Amino acid sequence: MAAIGSIRKHSFLLVFLIGASIVGFLIMDATNSQFSVLKGRKDSIGKVNGEKISYSDFSKKFDENVKNMETQMRGMAIGDNQRNMIRTQTWNEMVSDIIFKKIYERLGINVTGDEMNELAMGENASPYIKQDQQFKNPQTGQFDPSLVRLYLGRLDQDPEGVEPGTVRKQWLRFETNLKQNEYQQKYNNLISKGFYVPSWMAEMAYNDQSRTVDLRYVQLPYSDVNDADVKVTDDDLKKYMEDHPDKYKEDEETRKLGFVSFDIAASASDSAKMRSDLLERRAEFAQGEKASDDSVFVKIYSDVPFDEVYYDKDKLASPVRDSFFMLPVKSIVGPYVDGNSYKLAKISDRKMISDSVHVREIKISFEGINSQDAANIKFRQLDSIYHQIDSLKGDFGVFAAAFSDDPVGKLKRGDIGWVKQGAKDKYYNDLIFYRAQKGRTYKVPSQTENAIYLVQVVEDRPSKQAVQVAYLAKEIVPSAETERSIYANATSFAADNQNEAKFLDAAKKLNIKTVEGLKKEDFTLNGLTGSARDLIKWAFNAKKGDISPVFTVDKKHVVAILEQVRPKGIEPLDAVRDAVRSEVVKDKKFALLSKKISDAKAASVDDLAAKLGKTAMQADRASFANPSLNGMFEPKVVATALATGTGKVSQPVEGNSGVFVVQTIAVQEPAKVTDFSMYTMSAKQQLQGKSRKAEDVERKLAKIDDNRFDFF
Secondary structure (H helix, E strand, O other): OHHHHHHHHOHHHHHHHHHHHHHHHHHHHHHHOOOOOOOOOOOEEEEEOOEEEEHHHHHHHHHHHHHHHHHHOOOOOOOHHHHHHHHHHHHHHHHHHHHHHHHHHHHOOOOOHHHHHHHHHOOOOOHHHHOOHHHEOOOOOOEOHHHHHHHHOOOOOOOOOOOOOHHHHHHHHHHHHHHHHHHHHHHHHHHHOOOOOOHHHHHHHHHHHHOEEEEEEEEEEHHHOOHHHOOOOHHHHHHHHHHOHHHHEEOOOEEEEEEEEEEOOOOHHHHHHHHHHHHHHHHHHHOOOOHHHHHHHHHHHOOOOOOOOOEOHHHOOOOOHHHHOOOOOOOEEEEEEEOOEEEEEEEEEEEEEEEEEEEEEEEEEOOOOOOHHHHHHHHHHHHHHHHHHHOOOOOHHHHHHHHOOOHHHHHOOOEEEEEEOOOOOHHHHHHHHHHOOOOOEEEEEOOOOOEEEEEEEEEEEEEEEEEEEEEEEEEOOOOHHHHHHHHHHHHHHHHHOOOHHHHHHHHHHHOOEEEEEEEOOOOOOOOOOOOOHHHHHHHHHOOOOOEOOOEEEOOEEEEEEEEEEEOOEEOOHHHHHHHHHHHHHHHHHHHHHHHHHHHHOOOOHHHHHHHHOOOOEEEEEEOOOOOEEOOEEOHHHHHHHHHOOOOOEOOOEEOOOEEEEEEEEEEEOOOOOOOOHHHHHHHHHHHHHHHOOHHHHHHHHOOEEEOHHHOO
């Protein structure tokens, strides 16, 4: 009671403290959150010229792009790397949309409703529409605008089982992309139409490509000077960087990372245990008397499914395949190692198979079907024909002649003759060679066409032995105890080497790998498979020389060191020291070799060669179009020869492979022509190719704040 009285007495103070605690908690959360109001970003994933890209808008666009990819991949799962690529694609699309929307407005570029109608169903319809099979006339195979109008009239008639509004959303998305493409095309045309190639430029291009030169030369390879004899100072390196700033300019900050990895792999005892477990299953595996028994057993216990196909020896990749053709049926081979798995292999069956099979087929095509109702009609027709032939024993040839959508097969009453192994797609091939019974009719969906086939095997010619094998396979994986031990080793390495010198020294024994030019939005590292996003984010939050904690990337534990931080702009000397030094060494070698040439005071190339102990070489018909000297790519040397008077000896030339001195023997001038249209066209194409780089230029000129790093 006394405690309650005390609380009542100081109730105001208690309320104040509770309120202060709540406010403090909210401030702390706001300060730390990536969506922090205090950080001023809220849900902004970035800005382009002051226009915000919200996280919610980005996510919506990203989800749409993911769905598009899933549709293209026909429901196949999308991996982390693909999602990361789609995320980058989505960002680039949204940035470009913002940049070019204002450019189009400024230039007066527009796409009207009438133009969109023309693109969808006019005489000048978009190629994207014309190429779509559902808008082609089934009889002529040509684009039919009436099918587009029919499709647009049924946008709200979604197929059964599909979410309402799906068809309309798909069309609107396609229409948006079509309109955006038209905007871009108009912009590119506006730029390309501004290009003009005067006749003198075309004539110069003709002369440059057609003039050839015969020359003699002496080469002094850079290797004639030892690297140790070339003295290079930091001032030399800095001066070279000042003279060549564009060579060492980075458009965004990057990192240099070194890392060591610890494979998460099974130990010898893990492997032995797995082998022992398979042996325990061997007796139970052997009890199955039919292939169906083996199929059920494999489905329950194996990492790989049962394959009912019969394979001849040439088609089997198993290391124990010879045993499959020597041992009795139902024999078991193994355990043995195959790749990264232990396997028991059971010979389920063995029989003779054919190299070719006599087949007849009826093709039911779904090309040009643009509604579920039309598709249902085709399916009913297919089922009816199948029932008439398979159950009621109707004449296959009669139905093929009447209903097959293959013109050639129709004429031959469905008889396509003898089909060789591999001539059809896998499902069709495996059916006719391994599963089909003669005279039975089968439905076979095509893997390469929008069609379903009714297929009969008329005759086969068994000529070689084949086996059906059931595999009880188990991937060799580390046990939990082994995984803990590997992780402990990685953790110990990180803890024991917490400075740069110790890390680099210890890493030598573990084959350290280096990654140059790592960017903020990268998701993978060279040398590692799988997403390394967490490790990359660590690298951009760390300081030079920091050692990372243990990261798990795919099947490896990784410990990294941040070796260099390279900011945007001109790179620091230490970041590019080796690359700059090689250029400076080359320049200094050029100066030393040039002095050697000058000191020789030679009157000709042959004289110079004799004084320097070299061999003078000759090259004929060299040109700007083919700047080759006996297999060496040396455009500077050839250009010098073309510019040097006949019989004269050039000054030393800094080539790719050494220092050259050339003496021009003869220049072959091109034939006089008056038609330079081909060269005019070529020059225009080159200029038009450059116009496609306009987007890159506009992106560089735009002010882009990229905050994706805070979200992903």
